[in-house]
Amino acid sequence: MRTALYGPDGFFVRERPADHFRTSAHSSHFARAIGTLMVDVDRALGSPEVFDLVDVGAGRGELLSGVLAALPDELRARTRAIGVEVSPRGDTTSPGIAWRAELPRGLTGLLLATEWLDNVPLDLARDGSYLDTDLHACGPLDAADAAWVERWWPAPPGEIAEIGRSRDEAWADAVGALDAGLALAVDYGHQLGARPPLPTATGFRDGREVVPAFDGTTDITCHVAIDSAAAAAGEDHLLVRQREALHRLGLDGARPPLTLASTDPAAYLRALAAASELAELTTPAGLGSHWWLLHWTALNPRTIPLLHPSDDLRSR
Template sequence: MTGGTAGAGRGWRVAARDALYGPGGFYRRPEGPGGHFRTSVHASALFARAVAELLCRVDEVLGAPDALDFVDMAAGRGELAGGVLAALPEEVAARTRACVVEVADRPAGLDPRIEWLAEPPRGITGLLFANEWLDNVPVDVAEVDAAGVPRLVLVDGAGAERLGEPVSGAAARWLDRWWPLAGEPGLRAEIGAPRDEAWEDVVAGVERGLAVAVDYWHTADTRPPFGTLTGFRQGRETAPVPDGSCDITAHVALDACALPGGRLLPQRAALRSLGITGARPPLTLASTHPVAYVRALASAGEAAELTAAGGLGDFGWLLQPVGVELDDVLPAD
């Protein structure tokens, strides 16, 4: 809980930015994100297969261009890009330029076909995919004080919080539009404007194709009353401390990020549309082809994890078409 307004401290946006991406920051650590938490990419190779299927659909809608781009934003150690290249048909893979965008150094042993970039490229023709990126775009936090006024939450290097100045200007306008705080003391919100701007910027780099953001999410009718700011370290949720020792994350207001023409849907619906259903193989296969049955059963279990309610299946997908019809890539039904 926050205290009074006295004392030093920085807003959470600046503090988290330095802790995550500054020298010695969390995302520059050698073990990578996979050493601390499990994303859909790490849960199953089926996720990369689904993204490869999506890229193939974009390729078809674009008319099979000579150069097809796949851009993986905030890509960890390049696991998704490698999996997508491996899952693509040979003819499509031969035309695909795979790019990883990441602040950390390129890891040893990465597929040499994958480019490693510090900034997203421009003029993309193909698919830009941002899996669990926007939740790590740092944002400020607001909390309602005893007088009913939303104030910025300040934090020191040990994670101790206090209230700062009243929220004003563009931040106040964002709260009024997307996450109104009703005046009850203690209510909190993450001010998502920097994420909206970050998403708009990377989408502007797509010339033709599709941009997809996948993340923890909420919308106007499901905003959490006390916010979602938290930390992760070695697979466990922990208090967010901006010292570089843990991930600092908050769920994303994906409805605020969406640009005209964008569509929101849960991961389970997106993956099922891409052929990841979690259906069990028929029992008859166990007697006719037992090895194939065991493999199919394992695949069904992985698919079930990716689409599970209360887990990865609840993640949100924001699909943003650029110069194409979204229904031609992923029909609304």
């Protein structure tokens, strides 16, 4: 999986992900919500001289560009935007975005990871053995992976577990890059007690779900054991569904009033298109069911409405 995704001929090295699948990161409305969150984090941090905005698994910088466009001018001027990606810098990337192959450290600001953890390579296991790409046993689990399976995916005999320890370590490392601020992972996943009975490993190519190929021609993804990732990066965290998170940030997807259709048809059509896109982001049967995992460092969560949605904060 690691070679197929990130090797010299790997999918994310040679392909443009947006050509093959659409995520929340490709929505201007999602970017606007992240911009709102960034304003709140900036306020909680006391408006630092430099605010780091980092996107791990940045694609071609679509989300970073959208967030920068949504920011107030004063905050945008203080923002240091960094895309972390194995692929070369894309032509569509805003010139104001720096590009890194490795995650920088000592950050102050907001770290994003939108549908990144599901692409962090992992191993499959069954009955105490690793499985190869044909799902045949190929050796006993090492002690660390066996302990992870026992704690986080105690599968019955014959059932396949997706060992999320590599995702836990990747997320803990990303959160550890922050000296102060907020880290946000957005992904599809599950929790203990609701693990899927069948493997979630699948592929995507040209907008369609396909059988995963390990030659670099398809995306390969597995749902995230989101509770184990949350535990790995410390107690200061919040888990919330995307639908609720976006509502807290002011996006509800409500349809425009029909009266607008007669008074300003063009505005009605624009508002209807926006409502349709917001509905896509919040539908419980799709993107709205994604998890938002938020970890904070050296800030008071009560000052962030998303983290502490009391009535007085919501009415600001």
